Amino acid sequence: MKIRDFRSDTVTQPTDAMRQAMACAVVGDDTLGEDPTVTELEQYCALLFKKEAALLVASGTMANQVAVQTFCQRGQEAIVGAESHIYNLEVGALAALAQVQAVPIYSHNGYFDPVTIRKAIREPGIQKTRTGLLCLENTYNLNGGIPLPPAYFKELKEVTEEHGVPIYLDGARIFNAAAALNATPAQLTADVDAAMFCLTKGLAAPFGAVLVGSKTFIEQARWMRQRLGGGFRQIGHMAAAGLVGLKEMRGRISEDHENARRLANGIAAIDARLVNIGYVQTNIVNVDFSHSDKPLAYIVSELARRGVKIKPLGAAHCRMVTHYGLSAEDIDFAIEAMREVL
Numbered sequence: 309m310k311i312r313d314f315r316s317d318t319v320t321q322p323t324d325a326m327r328q329a330m331a332c333a334v335v336g337d338d339t340l341g342e343d344p345t346v347t348e349l350e351q352y353c354a355l356l357f358k359k360e361a362a363l364l365v366a367s368g369t370m371a372n373q374v375a376v377q378t379f380c381q382r383g384q385e386a387i388v389g390a391e392s393h394i395y396n397l398e399v400g401a402l403a404a405l406a407q408v409q410a411v412p413i414y415s416h417n418g419y420f421d422p423v424t425i426r427k428a429i430r431e432p433g434i435q436k437t438r439t440g441l442l443c444l445e446n447t448y449n450l451n452g453g454i455p456l457p458p459a460y461f462k463e464l465k466e467v468t469e470e471h472g473v474p475i476y477l478d479g480a481r482i483f484n485a486a487a488a489l490n491a492t493p494a495q496l497t498a499d500v501d502a503a504m505f506c507l508t509k510g511l512a513a514p515f516g517a518v519l520v521g522s523k524t525f526i527e528q529a530r531w532m533r534q535r536l537g538g539g540f541r542q543i544g545h546m547a548a549a550g551l552v553g554l555k556e557m558r559g560r561i562s563e564d565h566e567n568a569r570r571l572a573n574g575i576a577a578i579d580a581r582l583v584n585i586g587y588v589q590t591n592i593v594n595v596d597f598s599h600s601d602k603p604l605a606y607i608v609s610e611l612a613r614r615g616v617k618i619k620p621l622g623a624a625h626c627r628m629v630t631h632y633g634l635s636a637e638d639i640d641f642a643i644e645a646m647r648e649v650l
């Protein structure tokens with residue numbers, strides 16, 4: 309039976325071109341700075357984002373941890389989104405590894421009010437710790453994958469700059485934001501001090517995330533990566549797949565967005581209460597089953613029996629993500645399966 313997997317955009321298989329590039333990559337010991345394919349990837353990313361330097365790390369989670377530890381001292385505070393990945397889905401690494409105090413703030417439909425950010429920044433004082441970092445996320449995953457435009461980052465930078473607080477962007481899905489907003493990755497990161505993006509999501513590569521920032525930041529981040537056990541040897545095989553992703557897969561991400569809209573419209577045609585169509589701007593569709601007389605566990609297992617995998621989020625919601633491994637026909641199949649199950 310063919311499986312249509314909507315749980316995440318991380319479930320994709322590497323393309324033939326990636327497999328070919330991995331097999332043929334020229335590699336070396338990257339901890340010694342001697343892997344030419346990694347160097348090529350890092351230089352490519354720095355240019356793409358118009359930042360001074362870049363660093364390949366194992367995963368988005370590792371990138372976030374390396375960045376926080378590079379920007380913050382132990383005991384400092386990081387302002388984070390209450391709905392952010394870094395705060396909710398990284399096994400408490402902010403506290404456990406970075407020993408940074410998280411200050412979670414809520415967004416309005418994915419946007420933080422600059423006044424709230426301003427209030428969250430600590431005033432100096434003998435009994436106070438310091439605010440070391442503002443962490444943002446684009447697209448904002450748990451907020452339905454909303455893409456946040458360059459002007460928003462500019463506005464927040466005006467607030468943080470005055471207080472000497474750097475901004476770090478978790479751009480795991482930055483290319484989705486870029487496609488949705490018709491902006492370049494560089495425009496989306498112009499007003500942040502450093503950013504990361506994943507090679508393993510919309511780009512469909514099997515490994516890695518990349519940090520971009522100033523030369524000084526990346527030098528320190530490289531050292532932090534080593535501390536966390538993320539110093540690689542012949543990792544150019546993986547960098548080669550990432551380069552294919554960046555060069556060949558970025559251009560097709562808008563297809564995933566079209567498919568997400570197709571999916572949302574199809575599900576809404578079953579029952580308009582299931583999806584907030586206006587919220588679907590990238591490749592994430594949140595489905596609300598709270599009005600259904602069927603329990604979520606039943607819906608998930610009946611869909612799985614028909615070869616459609618979805619990810620439950622909470623008691624009555626699920627997330628469906630479109631990606632390279634799903635065609636328009638797969639979307640139509642999933643809509644029909646959902647109609648049957650409901």
Ligand SMILES: Cc1ncc(COP(=O)(O)O)c(C=O)c1O
Nearest residue numbers: 367368369370393445449478480
């Ligand atoms: C917004 C965001 N940040 C970070 C990550 C972590 O990436 P990884 O799974 O590569 O550790 C994810 C993964 O889904 C994510 O959605």
